[in-house]
Amino acid sequence: MVTTRKPLRAAIIGLGRLGARHARHLANKIQGVKLVAACALDSNQLEWAKNELGVETTYTNYKDMIDTENIDAIFIVAPTPFHPEMTIYAMNAGLNVFCEKPLGLDFNEVDEMAKVIKSHPNQIFQSGFMRRYDDSYRYAKKIVDNGDIGKIIYMRGYGIDPISGMESFTKFATEADSGGIFVDMNIHDIDLIRWFTGQDPVQAYGLTSNIAAPQLADIGEFETGVAQLKMSDGVIATLIGGRHAAHGNQVELEVMGSNGWVRIGEHPDLNRVTVFNDQGVVRPSLQSFGERFDTAFTDEVQDFVNNVIVGKQPEVTVDDGIKALKIAKACQQSANIGKLVDIQL
Ligand SMILES: NC(=O)c1ccc[n+]([C@@H]2O[C@H](COP(=O)([O-])OP(=O)(O)OC[C@H]3O[C@@H](n4cnc5c(N)ncnc54)[C@H](O)[C@@H]3O)[C@@H](O)[C@H]2O)c1
Known part of the structure; x- marks a missing residue:
């Protein structure tokens, strides 16, 4: 400007x-x-x-x-x-x-x-x-809004931090309540699913585990959180949030439509370089959310x-923030009680 x-x-x-x-x-x-x-x-x-x-x-x-x-x-x-x-x-x-x-x-x-x-x-x-400001998400949203992949049937989101960041995350979560995996991590994909579909979820089913980082149980955190959401007109979404990726920062979103699919960030490529060596054919990967989303x-x-x-x-808007928080909390509640939860927004 x-x-x-x-x-x-x-x-x-x-x-x-x-x-x-x-x-x-x-x-x-x-x-x-x-x-x-x-x-x-x-x-x-x-x-x-x-x-x-x-x-x-x-x-x-x-x-x-x-x-x-x-x-x-x-x-x-x-x-x-x-x-x-x-x-x-x-x-x-x-x-x-x-x-x-x-x-x-x-x-x-x-x-x-x-x-x-x-x-x-x-x-x-x-x-x-x-993420609503990221060029790739915006590009994909235009394709979806144009109707180029037909009606949305299903969405799948990955938000998985590198396990190399575990120490800094543990310090953050110990000093201040992060809100847990759904509220801290999956909330981005929750917002994106509302943004892409223009719908709100009506039901959530959440599951959590600490296989990759059992020490997180000591501070009341779960390393992995998986949520299934059913949207108001039937679209189904699966979200996985975690802190265990060995290769880097895996933030991926897929939209499956009746006439095609789009995938954003399928591989967390650092750049366009491919290294051919005794490890095989290697693509260097992004190591943090900061690098991935700097722009x-x-x-x-x-x-x-x-x-x-x-x-x-x-x-x-602030209402988008409130809805995303309510949905994330419903996923956590479902994981806590082991049952499908109805969402009231
Ligand atoms: N949009 C994203 O993708 C994204 C990524 C990371 C963090 N966040 C959010 O950013 C916020 C901060 O996260 P972070 O990882 O940078 O945390 P951090 O622990 O690394 O940093 C917290 C900062 O706040 C300061 N602070 C703590 N308590 C304070 C107080 N009472 N008064 C003044 N300053 C205080 C600390 O000194 C430190 O400078 C969180 O809400 C987190 O959810 C968002």
């Missing part, structure tokens, strides 16, 4: 696995915005933001930052349980808010968060379902900034 107006002044809460990426993008790539302040609990991360990104002021208390700084927008990339209170405080302070997925973990808190967001219709709120993360944040500048509410 070409603009002669002053850049928006923005701050960020959270400089961890994802917050550092958003902060780097805000400081170096995103047009129309200046990252002026950052808040985190880790002093090394705050030093990094000052020294590497030129962030002027840093905080360990987000309320102090919001009360002190003259800012237009805030990016919430702190652990999920903090999202509702941080969003409510920021919206009530008159800020535009970008908040990472999921919206939160507790329904009462998330309902209150939605009420506050809706009571400020002139402020922008955007939730971090960045999507940039594009979603640029879209948020553009939306704030022109006063336009984003395509992904």
Whole structure:
């Protein structure tokens, strides 16, 4: 967007696995915005933001930052349980808010968060379902919307992190409740299935296991979560979320139609290189969600900034976030009780 107006002044809460990426993008790539302040609990991360990104002021208390700084927008990339209170405080302070997925973990808190967001219709709120900004998903969606593969019959989503990331995940899950495999991981595919089909699920059946990482049981987490969803007009979806991929970051979606199929990310290729050696014919693979979705993360944040500048509410609404959370929780509930669960949205 070409603009002669002053850049928006923005701050960020959270400089961890994802917050550092958003902060780097805000400081170096995103047009129309200046990252002026950052808040985190880790002093090394705050030093990094000052020294590497030129962030002027840093905080360990987000309320102090919001009360002190003259800012237009805030990016919430702190652990999920903090999202509702941080969003409510920021919206009530008159800020535009970008908040990472999921919206939160507790329904009462998330309902209150939605009420506050809706009571400020002139402020922008955007939730971090960045896969909707990925070029491949957008391309596939156009094919499906054109009717080129006929009617959707079935969808299959894989969201499987590399097992090499287990240590950093375990630290994250130990320090802050992740919400569990369905709420933390499968939620992306839940949102995409709603986006592709235009339907909501009516029933969920969930199963969990810890075969690849039995140590996760000690912190109340499951490594693998599989969900079957039945959508309102009969489409069936299978989602597998996990943290066990030996080869890298496997994020794949398949849409089977009555007249053809599309697959997105069937192989997590790092690039177009194939190595022929004593291991066989080898394709190097992506190793993290950050690498896979770097451009999507940039594009979603640029879209948020553009939306704030022109006063336009984003395509992904708070209600999309609430529905995805309710569906993910229904999958977890089904796994807990071992029964098919009806979904009320
Ligand atoms: N869209 C995606 O694909 C995606 C990927 C990864 C993470 N996320 C989401 O981003 C959020 C953060 O995840 P992460 O992996 O970066 O976490 P992390 O643990 O790596 O980092 C958390 C950051 O928040 C800070 N923090 C913690 N408590 C705080 C508090 N009370 N006040 C201020 N700062 C606080 C920490 O100091 C740290 O900088 C989570 O909600 C997660 O679900 C989304």
